[in-house]
Amino acid sequence: MRQQPVLEVRGIRKEFPGVVALDGVDFRLFPGEVHALMGENGAGKSTLIKVLTGVYPADGGEVVLAGQRVRFAGPLQAQQAGISTVYQEVNLCPNLSVAENIFIGREPRRLGLIDWAEMRRRAAELVRTMELDIDVTAPLDNYSIAIQQLVAIVRAVDASARVLILDEPTSSLDREEVSRLFTVMRRLRDQGVAVLFVSHFLDQIYEICDRMTVLRNGRLEGEYLTSELNQVELVSRMIGAELAGLDQLAGGKRRERSAPTGDRAFLRAQGLARKGAVEPYDLAIRPGEVVGLAGLLGSGRTEAARLLFGADHKDRGTVRIDDAETDLRSPRDAIGHGIAFCSENRKTEGLVGELTVRENIVLALQAARGWARPLSRTTQDKLALRWIRALDIRPGDPEALVRNLSGGNQQKVLLARWLITDPKLLILDEPTRGIDIGAKAEIQKLVADLAEKGMAVLFISAELEEVLRLSHRVGVLRDRRMVAQLRNDDALTPERVLATIASGAEQ
Amino acid sequence: MTTASTTARAKALTRYRLFWPAVVLAVLLLANLAFTSDFFAVHIKDGHLYGSTVDILHFGAPLILVSLGMTLVIATGGIDLSVGSTVAIAGALACLHISEAADPASPGTVFGAIGIALGTAVLLGVANGVLVARLGVQPIIATLILMVAGRGVAQLITDGQIITVTSEPYKLIGGGYWLAMPFAILLSGLVALLTALLTRSTALGLLLESVGGNPVASRLVGIRAMRLVGLVYVFSALCAAVAGLMVSSNVSAADGNNAGLWIELDAILAVVIGGTSLNGGRFSIGGTVLGALIIQTLSTTVYTIGIPPETTLVFKAFVVITVCLIQSPNFRAEVARRGAGRRSVDRPRPATTTNREVGA
Ligand SMILES: Nc1ncnc2c1ncn2[C@@H]1O[C@H](COP(=O)(O)OP(=O)(O)O)[C@@H](O)[C@H]1O
Ligand SMILES: [Mg+2]
Numbered sequence: 001m002r003q004q005p006v007l008e009v010r011g012i013r014k015e016f017p018g019v020v021a022l023d024g025v026d027f028r029l030f031p032g033e034v035h036a037l038m039g040e041n042g043a044g045k046s047t048l049i050k051v052l053t054g055v056y057p058a059d060g061g062e063v064v065l066a067g068q069r070v071r072f073a074g075p076l077q078a079q080q081a082g083i084s085t086v087y088q089e090v091n092l093c094p095n096l097s098v099a100e101n102i103f104i105g106r107e108p109r110r111l112g113l114i115d116w117a118e119m120r121r122r123a124a125e126l127v128r129t130m131e132l133d134i135d136v137t138a139p140l141d142n143y144s145i146a147i148q149q150l151v152a153i154v155r156a157v158d159a160s161a162r163v164l165i166l167d168e169p170t171s172s173l174d175r176e177e178v179s180r181l182f183t184v185m186r187r188l189r190d191q192g193v194a195v196l197f198v199s200h201f202l203d204q205i206y207e208i209c210d211r212m213t214v215l216r217n218g219r220l221e222g223e224y225l226t227s228e229l230n231q232v233e234l235v236s237r238m239i240g241a242e243l244a245g246l247d248q249l250a251g252g253k254r255r256e257r258s259a260p261t262g263d264r265a266f267l268r269a270q271g272l273a274r275k276g277a278v279e280p281y282d283l284a285i286r287p288g289e290v291v292g293l294a295g296l297l298g299s300g301r302t303e304a305a306r307l308l309f310g311a312d313h314k315d316r317g318t319v320r321i322d323d324a325e326t327d328l329r330s331p332r333d334a335i336g337h338g339i340a341f342c343s344e345n346r347k348t349e350g351l352v353g354e355l356t357v358r359e360n361i362v363l364a365l366q367a368a369r370g371w372a373r374p375l376s377r378t379t380q381d382k383l384a385l386r387w388i389r390a391l392d393i394r395p396g397d398p399e400a401l402v403r404n405l406s407g408g409n410q411q412k413v414l415l416a417r418w419l420i421t422d423p424k425l426l427i428l429d430e431p432t433r434g435i436d437i438g439a440k441a442e443i444q445k446l447v448a449d450l451a452e453k454g455m456a457v458l459f460i461s462a463e464l465e466e467v468l469r470l471s472h473r474v475g476v477l478r479d480r481r482m483v484a485q486l487r488n489d490d491a492l493t494p495e496r497v498l499a500t501i502a503s504g505a506e507q
Numbered sequence: 508m509t510t511a512s513t514t515a516r517a518k519a520l521t522r523y524r525l526f527w528p529a530v531v532l533a534v535l536l537l538a539n540l541a542f543t544s545d546f547f548a549v550h551i552k553d554g555h556l557y558g559s560t561v562d563i564l565h566f567g568a569p570l571i572l573v574s575l576g577m578t579l580v581i582a583t584g585g586i587d588l589s590v591g592s593t594v595a596i597a598g599a600l601a602c603l604h605i606s607e608a609a610d611p612a613s614p615g616t617v618f619g620a621i622g623i624a625l626g627t628a629v630l631l632g633v634a635n636g637v638l639v640a641r642l643g644v645q646p647i648i649a650t651l652i653l654m655v656a657g658r659g660v661a662q663l664i665t666d667g668q669i670i671t672v673t674s675e676p677y678k679l680i681g682g683g684y685w686l687a688m689p690f691a692i693l694l695s696g697l698v699a700l701l702t703a704l705l706t707r708s709t710a711l712g713l714l715l716e717s718v719g720g721n722p723v724a725s726r727l728v729g730i731r732a733m734r735l736v737g738l739v740y741v742f743s744a745l746c747a748a749v750a751g752l753m754v755s756s757n758v759s760a761a762d763g764n765n766a767g768l769w770i771e772l773d774a775i776l777a778v779v780i781g782g783t784s785l786n787g788g789r790f791s792i793g794g795t796v797l798g799a800l801i802i803q804t805l806s807t808t809v810y811t812i813g814i815p816p817e818t819t820l821v822f823k824a825f826v827v828i829t830v831c832l833i834q835s836p837n838f839r840a841e842v843a844r845r846g847a848g849r850r851s852v853d854r855p856r857p858a859t860t861t862n863r864e865v866g867a
Contacts, residue, residue: 343724350727352720355720355788359717
């Protein structure tokens with residue numbers, strides 16, 4: 001690979017109040033390669049991408065595009081110079097149509113007016129290249145996060161680009177959607193486009209990437225050929241230590257589990273359903289039991305969980321809590337019965353970004369007490385500090401704004417918020433999505449420990465290995481139906497669960 | 508002390524929420540001093556405090572009150588355009604009651620008038636609250652209804668006339684003195700203090716900021732947002748009603764057409780200048796009080812430095828824009844960046860990069 005890099009960064013530095021996010025980072029991207037940017041959460045990957053594309057001004061160093069020194073004043077300029085970017089936080093307008101979102105700012109025009117018909121036609125065409133079957137005239141927020149993410153990618157891919165940057169585009173995609181994305185990425189690579197790809201899924205990295213750059217704590221750790229660095233070596237470079245039992249983190253061994261005995265369920269749902277969300281399903285969760293929900297994205301896992309939390313209204317069916325029939329009409333009702341729910345959308349449904357870590361942690365407890373019975377500041381500080389320490393939330397400052405934390409730490413703040421309410425049933429929807437391998441292992445261990453101490457847990461994850469490692473039982477959903485509930489004994493393998501998902505019948 | 512730590516301290520100070528509003532207020536006051544040398548002079552005559560600064564506090568009192576209610580409404584991500592009409596209705600009802608009473612000067616009559624005004628305000632607030640929180644009407648539309656209709660109602664109450672009243676105890680609210688201070692200043696100060704206490708020593712402030720900052724998350728965390736948001740509109744109407752009593756009491760008359768006219772806009776400005784975002788979320792009671800004082804000082808300044816009346820509004824708009832720009836972190840960063848850019852022009856660049864640029 002002795003050509004000129006299309007994009008090169010030298011000695012980039014970026015500081016935020018109290019954090020050096022990037023410290024003298026060098027980075028090269030060549031035409032016709034798929035390049036992975038690797039690092040734990042908070043390593044500075046997203047920041048590097050934002051500095052590259054002019055979202056943040058750099059505090060030092062330089063960016064060279066095709067041999068020319070550049071300094072973008074904003075993402076629009078970067079885009080005009082041929083760098084298309086899908087940022088980690090999908091920036092689309094949910095109330096505009098899919099077509100408008102794809103063409104916003106560069107609508108096809110005729111006689112100076114927007115040519116709507118042409119726009120729809122071209123949008124439909126582009127969407128089809130991603131094998132998406134959606135109505136481009138419908139508002140974007142009619143569709144799931146996964147589809148929205150794909151639309152953001154369609155938008156970026158369309159702008160005839162020399163460089164395509166994708167910051168964790170696959171975090172909410174299922175296997176099939178990922179493979180469609182990879183097809184598109186390979187096609188672009190073969191056309192000479194340089195693709196920068198960030199993902200936490202190591203398998204994906206090894207499937208698609210030619211080279212990678214590893215960051216650690218805002219510093220450059222090294223640049224490697226994918227073929228010359230195996231997964232365990234990569235992880236140890238990301239973490240910066242030869243961790244014992246790394247193979248276990250990478251998804252090898254299953255935890256020892258002893259299924260809780262007795263059949264007094266904490267919660268028992270019967271024929272619970274909501275039209276357009278999930279078909280009638282039965283589910284019982286005992287204290288100390290971890291029930292996993294598996295299924296493809298959009299199979300109704302989240303929808304099933306939301307009914308148990310009163311976040312959506314059920315159309316039919318009953319819920320019994322501690323053997324008493326209960327009508328969960330709102331999240332507040334459910335919380336009153338000791339149920340907690342960590343949503344999969346941390347930013348939009350979980351955290352209040354402009355409040356501090358402390359305020360976010362005490363929010364659920366305070367809401368339950370009502371406004372007239374405030375937790376004293378000392379109590380708040382004590383709670384926040386205890387959980388910051390227990391979950392190793394970084395930075396460890398309770399007064400930091402929660403929106404400035406990295407994904408893994410935000411997830412821990414959410415967990416802390418619910419754990420201080422001492423729930424009897426904890427519903428976790430994709431708690432480890434988009435967070436680094438270290439935080440992931442910590443959260444998995446926490447879940448196992450909580451169940452050990454008698455908490456009932458409903459654990460939803462797109463990663464089968466994770467579901468199998470933690471759960472005593474696995475409910476399998478397919479096309480919004482609970483098609484099976486499998487006991488997680490030694491005979492249950494990921495292949496068997498996959499076969500169940502694929503066939504829609506217990507295997 | 509080293510310069511480094513001094514600048515660090517200065518930086519920390521500028522990040523303090525109330526820093527910029529306080530600076531702007533100070534600058535405005537000092538600007539007045541240039542035109543009126545005895546601007547800060549305060550003297551006591553007949554046991555009453557007099558002075559330009561006292562006047563600013565006195566005339567600014569109704570705006571402070573209205574802005575306090577507006578702050579909480581805006582914190583929830585809403586807006587209340589109906590406060591001006593509520594000011595007019597409250598004043599009209601109180602004056603009507605007093606003017607029709609047998610003994611306008613009796614405390615009973617005055618308390619009755621106050622009760623009627625505040626009771627009506629609660630109803631108006633509930634109407635806004637139901638529209639916004641219960642029926643999900645957009646706040647700007649929901650309160651626009653009362654803004655328009657309420658003005659008409661006020662005119663109906665006063666029958667299109669100006670109702671004048673002579674009642675010594677009623678006069679106290681807006682035009683009287685207590686402990687040498689104009690009573691209006693004490694009253695608005697007290698309400699500001701109570702609002703701060705109510706929101707910050709209970710969890711109300713946190714819950715309101717959460718609802719405004721992320722309504723979806725707030726619901727999922729079990730906050731009864733509907734009740735909170737409804738209450739906030741009632742509070743805003745109550746504040747406006749007290750302001751209405753103050754205004755009508757000060758002039759001993761109720762004017763359905765002009766009382767509280769455009770005060771909603773001044774109040775929104777005061778809240779924004781005080782550092783509370785129109786998007787909802789974080790709010791600052793102290794900032795709002797400063798914001799209201801800035802606006803009032805501005806109006807006073809316009810008179811004292813003799814700006815021709817026809818350019819008054821333009822002048823006001825100019826100052827407000829400046830204030831908002833100074834407070835915008837993006838704007839300040841941009842100014843700092845340009846300043847730094849100019850300074851670094853003559854810094855030598857590393858030779859390698861220069862070569863590269865030439866080669867390209
Ligand atoms: N806007 C911001 N303000 C303050 N700190 C930030 C901001 N964005 C990122 N950071 C901090 O910079 C560091 C790098 O974050 P980020 O680039 O998002 O990491 P990654 O994408 O690798 O997970 C983290 O410590 C994060 O808390
Ligand atoms: Mg990131």
